[in-house]
Amino acid sequence: MTMGEFSRSVVGIVAVLVAASVVAGVGVGGAAATDHVGIEQSGATLAVTIDQSAFGIDDTENATVAVEIAGTEIASGEGAVSTSGGTNRYEIDLTADDSLADQDLSSANVTVLPEAGNESTVSGLDLRYVKLSDSGARYDGSKLVLPVSTAIGIPDGTTVELAGRAGGESGTLTATMRSSGTELVVSRTDAFATLALADRNLSVSSTGAVELDGGTYNIRENAGEEAGASLDGSSLVVNHPLLFEEREYTLTITTTQDGADVLTTRSGIAGDGSITVEHGGTAQAETEVTFEHGDVALGTVAVSLGTGPTADLSADGQNVTVNGRLGGEGETNVTVFAGESYEQRAQLSGVPYQNNTVLFGETGHELANASYLLLFEPDSGEPFASSVDAGGGDALVNSVGGGSSLGFLPSFDLGTAFGIPILAIIAVGVLFALIVIVAVWFLIRGNGDDNAGGGGTSIMEVNVRLLDGMTNELIDQPTRIEFEPTRERSSNGPVTRTIRGEDTVEVPQTTHRVSPALDAVQQTDSVSPANQQVKLSIPPKSEQITVQAAGTDIRLPDATVELAFPDGSTDERTTDDDGTAAFKVPYTVDERDCELTVDHDRYRSTTTGLTGSVALEPLTGGARVDARLDSERAPDVDVVVEPDDEYTQRVADPKTATTGAEGAVLVEDLPVGAYVAHLNFEDSDTVETTPASFEVTADQQVTETIDATFSFQLNDDQRRRIDDLHRDISELTPSNRDGAIPYYFGNVLSTVLSTVDEFEDAGVVFVSHGVDPDDATEATIMAVDDAVDYTRTAMTNKQNVDLFSACRGLREARVKWDGDVSVTNFVAFLGDEKANHRQEMISRLESVDGILNEKQDAVSTVTPARDQYDQVREHATGLQDLSPAEQRAHFFVGLQFLDAIESMFDQPELVDRLEETVF
Known part of the structure; x- marks a missing residue:
């Protein structure tokens, strides 16, 4: 199926329950207290049979029975619905009493009271029943909501298990009843992830005593209604109910500009229901983004990436000049789209460029005078799209029917009688030539690789061990590994594989340089047909913690910082003169599960998650200052308290307070350390005072007395x-x-x-x-x-x-x-x-x-x-x-x-x- 066919097959489908009107008639089993009474459930109906002879009933009597469920009489039969073989059969509608819907009937007591007496009781039957509606399934966040038509004996909040099947896969789904018995909510569990990725249609059937219609939900298109994408700098971020953590997905970018087809693809690993794929920060065409797993689309969303630069085609069709985007020299991959619908016509690798001119002629290709959309992916710089409007044509020069090659076949008019035989002859010739080329290529590759394992094999299996460089343990999380051929003229390009811990992957048989596709990780190894094992050690993550005083930019040296890891181990450091402490965190450790504890002799200790900056509140105390003038209490006098050591002078400001009627004042919230206090008589020549020095300790109050002398005399x-x-x-x-x-x-x-x-x-x-x-x-x-x-x-x-x-x-x-x-x-x-x-x-x-x-x-x-x-x-x-x-x-x-x-x-x-x- 082509991308366009697939897209048309999924767009516009609404999640429905198919064939929901067919009620599954599988009974939940029957039980009897005696040989004379039988009870069984069929859907929403309870069937009761009694032995005529045991209760003295003959065929001509229209005897009745009463039935109690969980102590509630729900029906009193008007007579048997059928009489045969010496038994009477009665049918009780379980939906007749609304109170049953709000009770848990997983182990209900059922009592049968025949008219003729001889009470008989059957206990412990599971009478729960649910029937789904025929439409209205939807997603609520990441949960699938199934609408309920009928529910008996399953109150809100009750959890039930459903048997699910999709694409040959089966699993047990967990669902919870809510909204007054009108909805079953299926959680996104591991089983649901498997089923969701297996096929577009999810079948739900009975598990235990719960009877469900064998309906089919198109969960794929339901999920598409909840999809969302956004452009965040150089990354595309997509949220989607059917993205599952640690699974790799493919991102396909198509343009809406003049109906062009696929521009390019990227891949990424989802985490917690969303996925971020690096795509470059430069402007692109107006695009649509589709995430896929295999060939199953998970929804299409629109995201605007701007418009690329214009480009001009040379007269001979061998060069394209791009305005201001390919300066200097280098190579670029080029994807060519042409025709009225901008179909993909070619993908070229290693096309050289020089001073904004792309040299198609260097690769043996040329473009006709037509309109194109070109996607450039240069070896340096960001990818971008560019339009070429040379007019005149609808196809590539020397191409037949929009194939994926350029510039080596003559052009024919296929509408003539002469053109069709010629085309057939050419097609046979091309096919024969391709067979010869492929055979020669395999022969050359098999014999020409110095490290070949013999036999001309093109694929080899490589054993990869991915280790945490700090703990030397296997990294048990999906990690992308890049295999890059070491030979400059190799026909194979780099390939990426995702492994978890230790795994065996298939790659083209040649010598590769192997490295993890991770930012800031330069560690590499190599594999070849002669050595098909590789061990990569991922270095630990570096974390630098800065400790500073709260509300200031003052950094704190000599703070003790303890980092606690999820396994209970700890690492302790002391901040340097710049207030920083550096830690190494194993690659396999999630920083969100780590904890920091910071202590300082002048600040309050704190515990927080692993973060780059920790602010500490200072330890404080207070000082009571008693002012005396000629040994008398001095009210209404200003007392000035000033920091008096290197630490307090950095973190505290002078404070001024006025004594009360008793000649005293309390100065609070002073960071611990040394201070000096004096009485403020700056405007008086008649008062002499001596400052008092004191030390403030945490959560304590110190008392100091300051004496002053009055020395006025009449002249x-x-x-x-x-x-x-x-x-x-x-x-x-x-x-x-x-x-x-x-x-x-x-x-x-x-x-x-x-x-x-x-x-x-x-x-x-x-x-x-x-x-x-x-x-x-x-x-x-x-x-x-x-x-x-x-x-x-x-x-x-x-x-x-x-x-x-x-x-x-x-x-x-x-x-x-x-x-x-x-x-x-x-x-x-x-x-x-x-x-x-x-x-x-x-x-x-x-x-x-x-x-x-x-x-x-x-x-x-x-x-x-x-x-x-x-x-x-x-x-x-x-x-x-x-x-x-x-x-x-x-x-x-x-x-x-x-x-x-x-x-x-x-x-x-x-x-x-x-x-x-x-x-």
Whole structure:
């Protein structure tokens, strides 16, 4: 059968069950509890016979029976269907009760209850039955699904065995019921592989107690619906339900361009339901791909490989110029397709080419002016197809009827009476010449081979042993071996055979160089008629493992890497300075069954499959740092932890954390190793600290205490100005008139100014709020100095002077302001950069203004309070040119005055002055 005939015989066939309407009538056997009752199954019918005499029934009686199966009464006969020979026969339809389909009836109890009594029971019958539908078989993945018409006693999930036969082969198939008893799913087992490859038609018959129709499924065409192919770089990958692992298949590539026939073939070994065949990465024609085993097609799928370059035919037909694909010099195999359907006309080997010109004339051949499709397979480079459109003809020059030779016969017109006898004469002559040539060739080959075994034998058997170079064991998996003739002018080309372990193969009888057809394997041997044994040792596979830190590109030297093989043996290596360890894996070992365990003293161990790169998570611990300033806990202080050895400096970054209210902070997730910690006082000249070094260990917490010293002192100029301000404040109280109210406001300023004297002992406060004590001192002196001036202005107002003069008759009073001003809240106010102090001042002014308006009717005058209020408000609006620290100091003093103004109405001595009416 030709390829085209075969393709036409299989394309479009739908998987069907043939003759499924013929129900197999083979019984599953019968059994009886007594000699008086008989039971047998025939398909979906249960036949019951009873002895008339045993139950007192005569021929004229229409007696009935009841039948229970697995405790369920499924039928009550209306009477015997036949009566003869002293027996009554009853037929029970097993499909009458749907509940039987969901029960396992592989060992069913059957009870027969004749109307006349004398109960009789038959136990342990296998009543399972299945009948297949007449169409709808399909593939589900790699499993064959057979549609079920009737199923009794086989619940979903039940596994049954079927007898299969195909092409003279037989085997037991495993099938599972599913989809509520409507499908039997046949697994792709070894038996199924044998049957699938034996013939296109699979016959299924009974096994055990399961009755199946003797139907036939065209499993080949069913499988074709599931086939798929794709182009992956230089490989064609085909998935197919009928590809079986470790079997070799043939790939046939045909073009759809203008109906051309087969372009070329490749072969490959399938693995786990798919097959990859190297085909070169260059552009080809639009093609179809067919996989075959023997002459049985397994499905045809389309795959696009692009379009090849154009080519031009020389005038004499002896040269073909290919645009840009055959540079330099070399040889190429050429397959020639021609005619309207592009039939294959010739296959030429070793055609020379030079600078993109293929020299057909060098081989004694020439092409006529016609259209061709040429498939080039050069000795270097990738195969490609090219079209030649020279017009003019439909055949090769000097060829007859599209044969496979070129250029040595004259052309005749076969449509004439003269042409036919001439053709017959030529045909006889050619046949005779071929016989003579073949005889001479065998004679020359038999006598001319230095290594010939005698007798002119053209085929020899070679014993091949394929060994694992590491274990010296036979390689028990299919491996392609290439036999290449060593003689340059040998008429035989390279041949490839697939062997497994040790095998005997047939090859042309000549000296061959033998090598495994495997990438990166250069080991070779030779065979000849005088030495027909060869031993090939396949070297182990090299695996290089790189160990690195997870999430980084840091490679880890000194890691221990253990490789465990499937047989339990292990190999251990230590990574080098580049973090790599090299292993040898026996060729016969599947890397997927190996396991890696990696250990490192600074990283967590891990176990994984064999892979080229392993990432380790670092071992980590933590550190608690207690910050102390002048032996006091220091809250809100930044602690900086920095790596302090070669390893931690590579894998860890510095970390900064802030102490809490207790003056401590916990720094976690530090890779094990050496660290140094210090308190961050970079902006302060008044704090001195000593770093602390410590070691972090895996899953532990270390505690370190860091002490700092605060060393601020007021300078002489600051002390002098503070003394001057205290004198100025005391002078606010006049000696020649009542001084109670001026003294009260002066006391506000004395209280604020006195906090400066405590700055030298308030290191923790300044550090925790980030305030420089020198800046705070200068800002406070400035704010108090300005406040003395505007308080003096308010207290020397003429109306106030008259009031104070009028109050000289009152008892002298020195009332102090009861406000609470501490170093802590003052420094906190100065260091709070986020608060809106201006808005706070505005709100407080509005509040105190309302109080003054309210008190105005309660006393004779509020002038001293109002004038001081006006001075504070006016001063607060003119601070734009000051630094932020200076502004905050002025706002703080102003807020203390507003508090004093509000609370002065709670002081009786001061209220007495405001109620004075004679002034």
